[in-house]
Amino acid sequence: MFDDVVGQEIGTWYGICKQDLIVTMDGGERQFICKDRAFSLTGKFFEAHTDRGIPGDLFLIFLAGYIGQDVHGVKVETEGRLQYIDGCTDSLLIYAPRLGDPCLNHLHFPAGIDQTFHTHPSIRLGIVYRGNGIASFPDGEHELSEGDIFCLEVGEEHRFRTPNEGMDIIAWHPDSDTGPTDEDHPMINRTIIEKK
Numbered sequence: 001m002f003d004d005v006v007g008q009e010i011g012t013w014y015g016i017c018k019q020d021l022i023v024t025m026d027g028g029e030r031q032f033i034c035k036d037r038a039f040s041l042t043g044k045f046f047e048a049h050t051d052r053g054i055p056g057d058l059f060l061i062f063l064a065g066y067i068g069q070d071v072h073g074v075k076v077e078t079e080g081r082l083q084y085i086d087g088c089t090d091s092l093l094i095y096a097p098r099l100g101d102p103c104l105n106h107l108h109f110p111a112g113i114d115q116t117f118h119t120h121p122s123i124r125l126g127i128v129y130r131g132n133g134i135a136s137f138p139d140g141e142h143e144l145s146e147g148d149i150f151c152l153e154v155g156e157e158h159r160f161r162t163p164n165e166g167m168d169i170i171a172w173h174p175d176s177d178t179g180p181t182d183e184d185h186p187m188i189n190r191t192i193i194e195k196k
Contacts, residue, residue, distance in 0.1 A: 013025075017059075136159045
């Protein structure tokens with residue numbers, strides 16, 4: 001549960017909530033964030049509670065010094081919209097505003113998945129949002145249940161398994177290799193200037 005969380009400096013808060021929440025940033029305007037919705041909000045001071053004043057229960061990551069975009073209302077669906085490895089799917093919940101910026105993803109594992117061992121070039125922070133599964137490492141396995149939080153270090157070999165039921169993970173990436181640039185984005189790519 002989080003209530004009155006203060007970052008070291010201004011930055012961006014990434015999160016996902018399991019209940020309807022009222023969020024106040026830096027003591028200012030209140031925003032309503034619906035259950036099962038992802039968000040990113042900029043500021044230093046973060047407060048979240050239900051409409052009855054109870055502190056909110058949510059997964060929250062603070063990236064100091066980075067000014068992202070205020071985005072909320074992106075729903076976690078039952079499956080991802082993009083193909084991922086070994087029969088899994090993925091959806092981008094909070095996109096990278098520019099190439100290289102952070103992003104928040106929903107990773108869906110149907111029942112019966114035995115992922116291939118793999119690594120990532122940057123840290124991954126995540127939470128098991130729904131279901132259960134197993135995180136496998138070269139030196140052993142850890143059972144995962146809804147609400148479990150994890151950190152995968154740079155280059156840490158791992159895989160996820162879902163032998164009995166499906167599992168959904170919300171994963172934060174501190175960087176991305178896709179995203180718009182000044183030279184490559186939908187507005188400029190679809191702007192045609194006729195030469196005379």
